[in-house]
Amino acid sequence: MNKHWSKEGVVYQIYPRSFHDSNHDGIGDIQGIIQKIPHLVNLGISIVWLSPVYASPNDDNGYDISNYYDIHPDFGTLEDMRQLIKILHLHGIKLVMDLVVNHTSDEHEWFQKSVNKVPGFADYYHWSKTKKNWTSFFGGSAWEYHPVRKEYYLHLFSKKQPDLNWDNPIVRQEVKAICRFWLDLGVDGFRCDVINIIAKETSTPQGKFALILRGKEHYLNHPKIHTYLQELKKDVFSNYDCFTVGETVFITPQIALEYIKESTLELDMVFQFEHMGADAIFVKWFIRRFKPMNLKKPLSKWQNELQSKGWNSLYLENHDQPRSISRFGSLEFHAQSAKMLATMLYFQQGTPYIYQGQEIGMTNAHFTRLDQFRDIETLNMFEFGTKVLHFSKKRMMKKIFYASRDHARTPMQWNQSEHAGFSTTTPWIEVNENYMDINVSKNATDEHSILSYYQQIIALRKKFPVIVYGDYQDIGYHHPRMYCYSRSDEVNQLLVVCNFSKKPLKLPNIVQFEGMELLLCNESSHPQSRLLKPYEARVYLKMK
Numbered sequence: 392m393n394k395h396w397s398k399e400g401v402v403y404q405i406y407p408r409s410f411h412d413s414n415h416d417g418i419g420d421i422q423g424i425i426q427k428i429p430h431l432v433n434l435g436i437s438i439v440w441l442s443p444v445y446a447s448p449n450d451d452n453g454y455d456i457s458n459y460y461d462i463h464p465d466f467g468t469l470e471d472m473r474q475l476i477k478i479l480h481l482h483g484i485k486l487v488m489d490l491v492v493n494h495t496s497d498e499h500e501w502f503q504k505s506v507n508k509v510p511g512f513a514d515y516y517h518w519s520k521t522k523k524n525w526t527s528f529f530g531g532s533a534w535e536y537h538p539v540r541k542e543y544y545l546h547l548f549s550k551k552q553p554d555l556n557w558d559n560p561i562v563r564q565e566v567k568a569i570c571r572f573w574l575d576l577g578v579d580g581f582r583c584d585v586i587n588i589i590a591k592e593t594s595t596p597q598g599k600f601a602l603i604l605r606g607k608e609h610y611l612n613h614p615k616i617h618t619y620l621q622e623l624k625k626d627v628f629s630n631y632d633c634f635t636v637g638e639t640v641f642i643t644p645q646i647a648l649e650y651i652k653e654s655t656l657e658l659d660m661v662f663q664f665e666h667m668g669a670d671a672i673f674v675k676w677f678i679r680r681f682k683p684m685n686l687k688k689p690l691s692k693w694q695n696e697l698q699s700k701g702w703n704s705l706y707l708e709n710h711d712q713p714r715s716i717s718r719f720g721s722l723e724f725h726a727q728s729a730k731m732l733a734t735m736l737y738f739q740q741g742t743p744y745i746y747q748g749q750e751i752g753m754t755n756a757h758f759t760r761l762d763q764f765r766d767i768e769t770l771n772m773f774e775f776g777t778k779v780l781h782f783s784k785k786r787m788m789k790k791i792f793y794a795s796r797d798h799a800r801t802p803m804q805w806n807q808s809e810h811a812g813f814s815t816t817t818p819w820i821e822v823n824e825n826y827m828d829i830n831v832s833k834n835a836t837d838e839h840s841i842l843s844y845y846q847q848i849i850a851l852r853k854k855f856p857v858i859v860y861g862d863y864q865d866i867g868y869h870h871p872r873m874y875c876y877s878r879s880d881e882v883n884q885l886l887v888v889c890n891f892s893k894k895p896l897k898l899p900n901i902v903q904f905e906g907m908e909l910l911l912c913n914e915s916s917h918p919q920s921r922l923l924k925p926y927e928a929r930v931y932l933k934m935k
């Protein structure tokens with residue numbers, strides 16, 4: 392595998408609305424991030440991925456952009472962005488921005504001009520004289536009638552997020568110009584929103600029958616996409632020392648490799664979703680009881696199938712996913728399970744991604760009513776579920792309590808002061824009621840805290856290249872509640888073993904750590920003991 396800083400670094404994702412509010416309006420902002428850079432430095436991360444801060448009417452919290460060259464006043468100004476980049480760079484931290492170019496906001500001037508068929512703009516979006524039966528990611532039809540143009544436009548997300556027409560070379564030039572603008576300003580790469588659905592065949596009349604995402608055969612990994620991404624790479628990315636991570640929905644390792652194989656690297660890595668199905672069937676709204684095997688299977692599949700061909704991104708959380716402790720860990724064994732999950736994931740091969748608050752073990756929100764939720768996907772799904780699918784309100788609320796994206800979007804818990812130190816005023820979304828127990832200050836003064844444990848993992852990763860580049864091998868794969876694997880390079884052999892349950896675990900004989908040194912453990916166990924406590928995780932190392 393070629394070496395690169397994006398493989399060696401650890402990424403920290405910031406959801407700016409919920410990170411830190413510097414000017415007391417209840418909304419996180421860029422100056423707020425700047426004030427908290429010491430926290431990032433202390434943690435040891437090397438790359439920040441910033442969710443969208445561009446101008447936006449906020450139908451989907453910034454994932455609906457109305458001007459790619461400006462910052463939303465809630466977040467600050469371009470000058471604040473320059474300052475953020477500069478200070479991060481002074482600390483050796485790179486900055487990756489979110490690139491949302493599958494769609495724009497309907498309030499973007501391109502869309503306004505396209506609606507009015509202003510010469511040159513008529514084909515910026517997908518228009519159709521007839522309504523097709525495709526359904527959107529947020530529920531309901533994906534084609535919306537526009538009374539001015541008297542045609543239907545495609546929106547795979549909300550009605551206020553019309554899809555750009557990538558077949559149009561001028562649209563592709565616009566995207567390149569946007570990328571160059573930010574790269575020239577100093578950013579170090581992009582997280583490319585839903586990048587594997589940008590190419591579409593819209594002349595096809597209807598989608599094949601499916602309850603969810605009808606029509607997806609006309610846009611998921613459409614063959615045209617490789618031409619578009621190769622063009623972007625050649626004309627823009629290859630001229631900068633930057634990296635790209637593509638958010639790719641419904642993707643398998645084999646298809647992912649078409650994007651990330653080392654010979655072409657249309658994208659440097661992708662976010663896959665298969666392990667997010669560990670507690671759901673096909674889409675997150677069809678919840679199933681979590682079983683460790685259903686997390687291990689996809690994770691280990693991606694490790695094995697990308698091995699020496701492509702690079703993984705390692706994540707359990709982001710701004711779209713409920714908190715990992717609430718899904719895959721245990722509130723009862725809060726700290727142990729948080730540390731076990733981090734051990735299980737971040738010693739695999741790939742670039743680690745930490746979502747804000749994960750490093751202190753933040754959990755799902757306490758919300759009990761629909762009006763506490765803010766997310767458009769959540770609210771639309773409630774409508775769709777109750778009105779179109781005729782599910783009961785109770786049934787839909789149960790789904791929302793489990794799977795809403797708002798669980799990840801409650802304000803960052805900094806300390807025990809009012810509003811958790813996020814803001815001095817009522818935040819745009821309620822603070823999780825457990826902030827007195829779970830916050831950065833409390834973690835910072837405890838050498839056994841989740842935060843300290845994350846610091847240790849990051850420090851170890853910097854010290855031992857085997858953690859970054861070593862080969863991966865499963866051990867005792869079929870064990871239902873143990874996750875064990877080894878990593879090895881020419882110099883070192885690493886062994887990771889996790890008890891994925893509330894019950895003690897007696898290690899099977901296949902797990903051997905004689906002659907190895909215990910590097911890290913989330914319990915005070917004897918290094919030679921063969922009994923793992925609930926959610927215990929250990930990492931051993933041996934020189935070859």
Ligand code: TEU
Binds near residue numbers: 451528710
């Ligand atoms: O998410 C894409 C996506 O697939 C989501 O709709 C995902 O399926 C869902 O959130 C899971 O609950 C990206 C962004 O990460 C998300 O925040 C945006 O809403 C979406 O694209 C549209 O830009």
Ligand code: CA
Binds near residue numbers: 419
């Ligand atoms: Ca603010």
